[in-house]
Amino acid sequence: MSPSGEYECYRHGNYPTHLHDCPKCEEAEQTERLARARIPKRYAQKNINDYKVSTAAQKNSLRIAQYFIENFEGEVQQFGKMLVFLGEPGTGKTLLATLILQAIAPKHGGLYTEASEIIQSVRRSWRKESLVTEGEVIKYYVNQTLLVIDEIGAQYCTAGEQLILESVLGLRYAHLMPTILLTNNTYEELETIILGEKIIDRLNEIAVWVPFDWESFRQPAAAHSVQNAQVISMPRRRK
Numbered sequence: 001m002s003p004s005g006e007y008e009c010y011r012h013g014n015y016p017t018h019l020h021d022c023p024k025c026e027e028a029e030q031t032e033r034l035a036r037a038r039i040p041k042r043y044a045q046k047n048i049n050d051y052k053v054s055t056a057a058q059k060n061s062l063r064i065a066q067y068f069i070e071n072f073e074g075e076v077q078q079f080g081k082m083l084v085f086l087g088e089p090g091t092g093k094t095l096l097a098t099l100i101l102q103a104i105a106p107k108h109g110g111l112y113t114e115a116s117e118i119i120q121s122v123r124r125s126w127r128k129e130s131l132v133t134e135g136e137v138i139k140y141y142v143n144q145t146l147l148v149i150d151e152i153g154a155q156y157c158t159a160g161e162q163l164i165l166e167s168v169l170g171l172r173y174a175h176l177m178p179t180i181l182l183t184n185n186t187y188e189e190l191e192t193i194i195l196g197e198k199i200i201d202r203l204n205e206i207a208v209w210v211p212f213d214w215e216s217f218r219q220p221a222a223a224h225s226v227q228n229a230q231v232i233s234m235p236r237r238r239k
């Protein structure tokens with residue numbers, strides 16, 4: 001404590017004693033935790049007000065996300081709650097999941113990943129020259145406070161791939177680690193070829209299934225401007 005009755009941070013100077021930690025250090029740690037969550041740039045720039053809702057089903061998806069955020073330290077972590085967002089491309093699954101992660105990560109940490117990335121990391125660990133073991137890779141994904149796994153079902157869905165996802169999800173279930181799964185596939189496809197009955201049985205116990213069954217939000221305007229750009233940049237025919 002300094003003579004003036006304040007605590008001292010060697011990096012940021014004095015701060016009042018009623019604060020347990022240096023507020024500037026805490027702020028830096030929050031920024032660092034958010035960066036480590038690896039939210040893709042497109043979504044990292046958004047905030048909850050960017051998630052537009054008009055139908056009852058859309059409002060419901062937002063309510064579930066808000067409930068998950070508000071009760072993260074309570075019910076969600078206590079029971080290791082999971083969310084499964086199912087729906088067609090462009091319906092906002094990645095947007096809503098990354099908005100949740102954005103709210104949780106500064107304080108708790110967390111990670112955004114894709115199913116194929118988990119599978120590839122595990123496969124890389126099998127190589128002779130790998131510096132990490134398969135167990136360490138699995139542990140890395142199991143230990144994330146909140147894990148968002150995007151693009152479930154976009155991989156080949158072999159028995160080997162199913163086994164890798166089964167280890168990560170099975171352990172996250174066992175250790176009560178909150179997880180959000182995103183997929184373009186149906187419940188039946190998840191059960192039969194993508195995750196398997198064992199994981200589906202666990203999800204049925206602790207997951208909230210959220211169907212994103214509305215039109216895509218992706219704007220065709222972007223495609224038009226690309227087409228126009230191509231037309232403009234086409235070489236002129238010589239006369």
Ligand SMILES: Nc1ncnc2c1ncn2[C@@H]1O[C@H](COP(=O)(O)OP(=O)(O)OP(=O)(O)O)[C@@H](O)[C@H]1O
Pocket residue numbers: 050051052053087088089090091092093094095096183184212217218
């Ligand atoms: N409710 C919404 N309000 C405003 N913009 C939205 C909403 N939902 C999605 N978008 C926008 O639409 C685009 C597609 O959303 P997103 O990438 O989250 O879809 P997705 O369901 O993850 O699609 P895919 O299954 O192809 O991965 C993004 O640019 C996103 O910001």
Ligand SMILES: [Mg+2]
Pocket residue numbers: 093094095150182
């Ligand atoms: Mg997506």
Ligand SMILES: [Zn+2]
Pocket residue numbers: 009010011012013022023024025026
């Ligand atoms: Zn400090």
